[in-house]
């Protein structure tokens with residue numbers, strides 16, 4: 265079956281991995297600006313440094329990134345050449361509110377306004393994440409970020425400012441990127457750095473509760489500002505498979521999925537799922553849920569469910585099995601699947617399985633807002649970049665999407681990750697590339713920043729032009 269005629273084909277980036285200009289025009293520091301490339305990276309991302317400090321002599325990849333801040337016109341023109349219908353990016357909270365709250369930075373508003381106007385000029389629909397791994401450091405230092413309930417006010421003030429400032433330019437919004445990642449990478453996900461001796465699970469789930477209430481209130485405000493606005497949640501997705509038909513494995517896989525889906529259950533259905541009680545009990549968590557919170561969650565669920573998909577995952581009760589890397593969440597290696605150079609398992613059918621599972625569960629429109637292959641690209645002597653491996657990966661995933669439409673799933677769009685090369689979130693390196701457009705910059709931060717088309721550029725252009733018919 266064919267893709268719907270208004271299907272939102274496009275690509276995705278995030279402010280912190282692309283913009284650079286980390287202190288320009290009044291922007292404040294954010295969490296990601298404190299995460300170095302190199303050995304200490306994981307240490308900071310996990311929230312093991314309290315308070316968070318700059319590490320002498322380290323390279324901080326977000327500080328320049330690919331300098332999208334100064335190249336956005338050129339880059340959006342290239343997206344338009346590919347025929348993008350949609351472009352996903354994020355707003356850096358600290359460009360709008362350098363201190364996370366208080367006084368608005370007009371230069372930040374002007375930058376995003378101009379960028380969204382540029383998209384509109386080409387008929388590209390922006391899809392905008394409000395918080396993509398970059399909580400303002402001022403809020404981390406002052407309140408401990410989302411561990412504090414006050415963050416609900418800070419986030420909703422920021423969200424309202426964006427909905428009002430970009431009304432008429434942006435209609436599709438996401439509140440928190442990969443909300444479940446705060447469980448696995450708390451500092452990146454939610455600005456949480458731990459104090460010695462505390463119950464980390466308690467801190468994480470309390471922070472998540474604050475994000476969930478903030479997200480529901482943002483949804484309410486978005487609809488008040490403009491009833492046409494559509495707000496989505498965003499999950500780091502990928503179904504867990506049981507490694508075997510041993511019921512222990514099946515049960516484990518189910519609960520691994522629930523761990524990630526709990527937040528989406530709240531955002532899409534409007535209440536904490538029944539299994540959450542047991543999870544909280546087992547982890548020694550007593551959530552501070554204040555009067556009115558549950559009502560807010562109930563009244564303002566999201567309009568659509570979005571997710572990133574890079575791989576499926578696998579669970580086994582046998583701890584001697586080999587583990588493999590993945591998008592933050594490690595899992596057991598699936599012997600039926602090949603992996604990327606970073607150990608991420610490649611599974612197009614898994615995308616079909618994940619989409620069907622999410623649709624069965626939520627019955628809301630679904631949007632794949634990240635998918636792609638991180639790979640080391642080589643510039644040939646004639647200057648071309650023959651990224652056939654990327655084309656193969658994307659082709660198989662797009663085929664799975666077309667099957668899903670036959671399955672009756674309401675899939676509204678697809679934005680591939682890193683449509684232009686950018687800094688990798690996990691490694692902090694440039695050499696893990698996802699783009700249709702190559703950017704000349706290396707892992708040490710050197711390069712001309714020149715943009716070049718890869719082979720996949722024209723391929724994706726054809727895919728969009730034929731609405732997914734010619735793969």
Ligand code: BGP
Pocket residue numbers: 278281441442500572591634638681687688689690691696
């Ligand atoms: C997701 C993030 C993105 C992006 C992507 C690819 O978790 O939302 O920001 O980085 O993964 O991951 P990586 O850059 O580590 O290859």
